[in-house]
Amino acid sequence: MRNGRCRQLEQKQMTREMTGAKMVIQALKDQGVDTVFGYPGGAVLPIYDEIFLQNDIRHILVRHEQGAVHAAEGYARSTGKPGVVLVTSGPGATNAVTGLTDALLDSIPLVVLTGQVPTFMIGSDAFQEADTVGITRPCTKHNWLVKDTNQLSAILHEGFHVATSGRPGPVLIDIPKDVQFATGTYEPAKPNASHYQPIVKGDMEEITELVAAIEAAERPVFYTGGGVINSGPAASQLLRELVDATGIPITSTLMGLGAYPASGENWLGMLGMHGLYEANLAMHDCDLMINIGARFDDRITGRIDAFSPNSKKAHIDIDPSSINKVIKADIPIVGDVAHVLEDILKVWKARGRKVNREAIAKWQEQVSAWRRVNCLAYTGSEKTIKPQYALQRLEALTKDHDRYITTEVGQHQMWAAQYLNFEDPNRWMTSGGLGTMGYGFPASIGVQMAHPDALVVNVAGEASWLMNMQEMGTAAQYRLPVKQFILNNERLGMVRQWQELLHGERYSQSWSEALPDFVKLAEAFGAKGILCSDPADLDDAIMEMINYDGPVIFDCLVEKHENCFPMIPSGKAHNEMLMGEADTQGVIQAGGAVLV
Amino acid sequence: MSALHIKKGSTRHSAYNLRPTFSDVQEKHTLAVLVENEPGVLARVIGLFSGRGYNIESLTVAEVDHTGHLSRITVVTTGTPQVIEQIKAQLGRIVSVHEVHDLTVEGASVERELAIFKVVGEGDKRVEALRLADIFRANVVDSTLNSFIFEITGAPEKIDAFADLMRPLGLAEVARTGVAALLRGV
Numbered sequence: 169m170r171n172g173r174c175r176q177l178e179q180k181q182m183t184r185e186m187t188g189a190k191m192v193i194q195a196l197k198d199q200g201v202d203t204v205f206g207y208p209g210g211a212v213l214p215i216y217d218e219i220f221l222q223n224d225i226r227h228i229l230v231r232h233e234q235g236a237v238h239a240a241e242g243y244a245r246s247t248g249k250p251g252v253v254l255v256t257s258g259p260g261a262t263n264a265v266t267g268l269t270d271a272l273l274d275s276i277p278l279v280v281l282t283g284q285v286p287t288f289m290i291g292s293d294a295f296q297e298a299d300t301v302g303i304t305r306p307c308t309k310h311n312w313l314v315k316d317t318n319q320l321s322a323i324l325h326e327g328f329h330v331a332t333s334g335r336p337g338p339v340l341i342d343i344p345k346d347v348q349f350a351t352g353t354y355e356p357a358k359p360n361a362s363h364y365q366p367i368v369k370g371d372m373e374e375i376t377e378l379v380a381a382i383e384a385a386e387r388p389v390f391y392t393g394g395g396v397i398n399s400g401p402a403a404s405q406l407l408r409e410l411v412d413a414t415g416i417p418i419t420s421t422l423m424g425l426g427a428y429p430a431s432g433e434n435w436l437g438m439l440g441m442h443g444l445y446e447a448n449l450a451m452h453d454c455d456l457m458i459n460i461g462a463r464f465d466d467r468i469t470g471r472i473d474a475f476s477p478n479s480k481k482a483h484i485d486i487d488p489s490s491i492n493k494v495i496k497a498d499i500p501i502v503g504d505v506a507h508v509l510e511d512i513l514k515v516w517k518a519r520g521r522k523v524n525r526e527a528i529a530k531w532q533e534q535v536s537a538w539r540r541v542n543c544l545a546y547t548g549s550e551k552t553i554k555p556q557y558a559l560q561r562l563e564a565l566t567k568d569h570d571r572y573i574t575t576e577v578g579q580h581q582m583w584a585a586q587y588l589n590f591e592d593p594n595r596w597m598t599s600g601g602l603g604t605m606g607y608g609f610p611a612s613i614g615v616q617m618a619h620p621d622a623l624v625v626n627v628a629g630e631a632s633w634l635m636n637m638q639e640m641g642t643a644a645q646y647r648l649p650v651k652q653f654i655l656n657n658e659r660l661g662m663v664r665q666w667q668e669l670l671h672g673e674r675y676s677q678s679w680s681e682a683l684p685d686f687v688k689l690a691e692a693f694g695a696k697g698i699l700c701s702d703p704a705d706l707d708d709a710i711m712e713m714i715n716y717d718g719p720v721i722f723d724c725l726v727e728k729h730e731n732c733f734p735m736i737p738s739g740k741a742h743n744e745m746l747m748g749e750a751d752t753q754g755v756i757q758a759g760g761a762v763l764v
Numbered sequence: 765m766s767a768l769h770i771k772k773g774s775t776r777h778s779a780y781n782l783r784p785t786f787s788d789v790q791e792k793h794t795l796a797v798l799v800e801n802e803p804g805v806l807a808r809v810i811g812l813f814s815g816r817g818y819n820i821e822s823l824t825v826a827e828v829d830h831t832g833h834l835s836r837i838t839v840v841t842t843g844t845p846q847v848i849e850q851i852k853a854q855l856g857r858i859v860s861v862h863e864v865h866d867l868t869v870e871g872a873s874v875e876r877e878l879a880i881f882k883v884v885g886e887g888d889k890r891v892e893a894l895r896l897a898d899i900f901r902a903n904v905v906d907s908t909l910n911s912f913i914f915e916i917t918g919a920p921e922k923i924d925a926f927a928d929l930m931r932p933l934g935l936a937e938v939a940r941t942g943v944a945a946l947l948r949g950v
Contacts, residue, residue: 301804306815310859313803330859363800364859489853492846 183355188317188348189214192281195324197224198356201252203243203617204228205236209256210296211283214348219254228617228646231638233260235610237267237338238636241276242614245597246572248400250277250331251614257283258296261342262303266604268338269307273601274423275398277336279327280308286346287315300342309337314344317352325357326364334366335487336398366486370503370511378458378482378499379515385456385480386527387534388416391439391468394423394600395461395485397593399505404593406509407460408432410516414523417535419447421462422585423600430589436535440468441736442582445543445745446535448734451476452742453534459483461505464494465601474741484508543734543747544586553703555580555655555726559587562625562653565710569623571595572615576608576632579661579732584627606635612650613642623651623714630656630723631680640693643719651713652721657728658683665731670738686723693719701725791868792821793848794875794945797837797855798863801827805860809837812858818843818851822877822920822942834862840920840943867945875945879923884911885934893933900926911936 186194192215196204205228208216219227230236233255240251255264261282271278285294301313310330312323323341331339382388390411396403404427411418411434418428419436428435437444439451451457457479462468464483469475475495483490483497484505491500501508516522546556573588574597575581581598590596597615599607612626626633633654643650663678687697696716700709700723713720734745799805806825813820821840828836841851848866855864867873881902883893890910897904897914900922906913916926920943927938 302807305804305808306811335857363862487853487857489850489857491853493850493853 183353185351186354187214187351188314188320188343189218191317191320191352191354192324192343192348193218193222193225194354195321195357196252199325199328200249201225204252204254205230205239205243205614206254207231207233207236207256207260209260209283211257211285211345212254212260212281212343212348213283214345215254215281215283215343226617227254228613228642230610230613231641232636233263234266234606235613235636235639235642237264237271237278237280238604238607238610239614239617239639239642240278240280241267241271241274241607242574242597242611243618244276244278244614245397245611246594246615247618248594250279250328250336253278253280255280255282256296257285257300258298260296261298261300261340264340265304265307266602268304268340270599270602270604270607271338272307272309274599275336275394276338277331278338279331280338280340282340282342283348284313284342284344287344288346290344300340304340307338308340309335311340311342313342314347317347317350320347320352321354321356322361326362328357329362330364333364335395367502368486368504368507370484370501370508372511372515374499374501375508375511376515378501379512379519381456381480381482381499382414382416382458382516383519383522384524385416386524387450387454387531388414388456388458388528389436389450389454390416390418390428390458390460391420391451391462392418392424392427392460393421393462396424396427396505397461399461399486401593403427403461403504403506403509406506406513410509410513413513413521414516415525415528415532416458416523417450417532419443419450421465421468421600422598424462425585425596426590426593429591431591438585440465441470442586442732442734443468443736444586445541445734445747446538448736448742448745449538450535454479457481459485459497460509461485463490466494469494470736470744471739471741476742541747543745546730546733546748549727550703552727553701553706553724555583555657555730556587557703558653558655558706558724558726559583559627561706561710562627563588565707566623566625566714569714570619570621572597572612572619572622572624574598574608574611574615574624574626576626576628576635577603577605578629578632578663579657579665579730580627580629580632580655582662582732583655588627605632607632609633609636609650609652610639610642612652613639613646613648616648616650617646624649625651625653628652628654629661630654630658630683630686631660634680637689640689640695640719640721644693644695647718649716649718649720652719653713653724654686654722655724655726656683656686657726657730659728661730662732664729668731669735686721690719690721695719695721697721697723699723699725787844787846789844790842791845791848792840792842793866793868794873794943795839795841795852795855796863796865796867796945797839797861798828799835799837799858800860800862801833801835802860805835806837808858808860809839809855812854813839813841813851816850816854818847822940824942824944838943838945865947867947870947872948873945874948875919875943876917877920877923877941877943878915878917879927879938879940880905881914881916881927881930881935882911882937883914883930883934884936886910889933893930896926896929896933900929902926
């Protein structure tokens with residue numbers, strides 16, 4: 169009897185009349201959303217009313233809309249689920265633009281809901297009116313202005329479908345206030361309602377050609393990217409199986425770290441402008457490059473006409489526009505990474521699990537020789553904390569924890585990518601494509617919301633961190649134990665490095681003047697502040713940070729003039745890396761220092 | 765001078781100076797793009813061209829399937845083969861785009877454009893304009909004692925040729941629709 173009534177009730181909830189505002193909440197529930205990051209305002213008040221009247225969806229009140237979007241990105245990247253944002257019209261929407269662009273470039277699934285002035289006032293320059301769909305058209309995967317409450321539920325479900333299908337990305341749904349107030353019919357999500365159905369299976373002919381190339385290759389290398397992580401945990405598993413079964417060395421972009429474990433024996437480390445020597449040289453000298461879910465970004469390729477000159481290039485990507493955009497692919501495969509890897513493994517196994525063992529053993533030897541160069545070596549110091557040392561200690565003291573890392577943008581980000589090791593996907597959240605300073609702190613909040621018991625550390629620079637420091641309020645309000653590990657060199661370190669190397673040491677505007685006392689700042693928000701300037705105290709200080717149950721600002725005063733190496737200078741090839749200070753100071757001729 | 769061999773003060777070394785060495789032959793292609801007929805869809809297509817620096821030579825758009833909510837956008841664009849491929853791929857990833865066809869490579873196609881010309885003149889010039897219009901099968905759709913409006917339909921090259929002939933005869937104003945195109949056969 170009770171069951172029957174429940175079922176009737178459920179039936180009723182599926183298709184029924186309700187206000188637009190209620191539809192928003194209903195659609196979020198139906199899509200399995202548990203957390204929304206947002207900030208209220210006039211044009212979204214009806215939706216906030218509905219949030220007030222329910223307990224299924226947590227709303228996290230941020231301190232700035234940009235923070236809401238980055239927090240949702242952190243949530244999305246650490247869970248694989250879409251992040252959801254709710255902000256008001258006008259300034260609420262425009263403040264979300266940086267986050268949307270960031271998510272678009274890094275292919276992060278987001279559903280951003282914005283309030284809009286009532287339909288009858290659109291175009292009248294009403295209070296807090298902005299052409300939100302116009303402004304966000306180039307920085308979303310798709311967006312909608314909902315003009316009729318009866319269309320709202322279908323658009324909300326389509327929004328989740330578009331954000332998460334194919335190459336993921338942010339979508340925005342602009343909902344005028346009268347559409348929120350009006351009553352209409354709520355329709356539950358229907359499978360295959362959308363014409364947008366990207367191809368996930370790769371072409372078998374191309375896959376077979378790739379397998380044949382793998383069998384014959386003498387110096388193959390896997391070059392993997394964020395697409396592996398976006399494809400889901402199965403993709404990482406299949407990648408590990410393929411790499412370990414073939415013994416082919418593997419490198420990854422900044423976005424793809426964790427897809428293959430850093431402890432894996434075929435791991436080369438990150439490649440690119442600040443990538444590892446062995447990774448870049450393997451890319452340069454390989455005879456078969458297998459790009460899986462990466463996009464030949466300019467930070468990766470360096471000079472195009474000198475990029476891996478003697479290799480056959482296979483490119484697996486779900487987005488056809490990524491293929492042949494920058495680098496001509498000899499074996500193009502359009503499809504989802506997990507699906508394609510599954511087929512590659514199937515074909516490779518069926519053909520007898522062949523690889524050119526002898527040649528690959530020789531290639532691995534070469535890779536080992538490059539590894540012995542120890543490109544991440546740096547000059548230590550007993551007086552000042554070297555940023556590399558700080559990260560090595562952070563790695564040593566946190567690696568056994570259930571750990572998630574976010575970063576801001578700059579030198580600290582590259583050092584974090586070099587010195588921290590990631591064993592699993594979805595553990596590393598960083599702004600890759602857009603390079604958004606101010607990303608890491610709100611992202612760490614989103615990650616912590618999704619993983620309340622995990623250790624979430626934002627590796628930051630002091631300048632980046634200040635860009636969204638208002639989110640201390642959010643961290644304090646929700647008692648989120650996010651650790652803000654600030655490598656404070658009182659400089660915009662990466663800008664300073666470029667000015668030193670490329671602009672005649674004219675350090676124009678690249679220092680952090682009038683910095684706050686971070687310990688007092690933490691205390692002002694009821695959080696813990698830790699200051700550390702002596703390498704001898706570092707371990708104890710990091711342990712104190714880990715063990716404190718609450719938000720921590722860790723002000724780590726580091727060497728001010730440290731440069732990030734290895735570095736491929738702009739417009740140079742992979743084998744023209746600068747390995748350390750000596751290279752840049754002309755003590756050693758560049759040609760001699762850069763071993764090929 | 766650092767080991768980078770860059771003179772102090774030089775600004776010629778930019779990270780973005782990384783153009784690949786693809787073919788630089790410019791080609792003209794006619795693309796037919798079938799899109800969802802919804803607000804903003806034209807802005808998405810045009811925004812793609814302007815945002816990524818592609819050329820638009822001509823563009824026409826109108827609803828072609830009322831029940832299916834589909835509009836057809838015909839774009840004539842120029843670029844290197846690699847850029848043309850990119851344009852097609854980028855158009856294809858717009859969520860509102862259903863189909864992208866490159867009529868220039870998919871087979872023989874029919875391209876038509878409609879134009880109207882206002883030609884102002886008297887005496888011999890007026891007679892000559894009317895005679896040429898007849899040769900080009902242009903129709904007179906308006907006339908005063910010292911002007912004509914001609915309507916002409918044809919491939920863009922034919923319309924260009926007609927415009928060239930009318931110029932010395934008093935061509936005052938031109939309005940062109942841009943190209944509409946279909947593949948021949950089935």
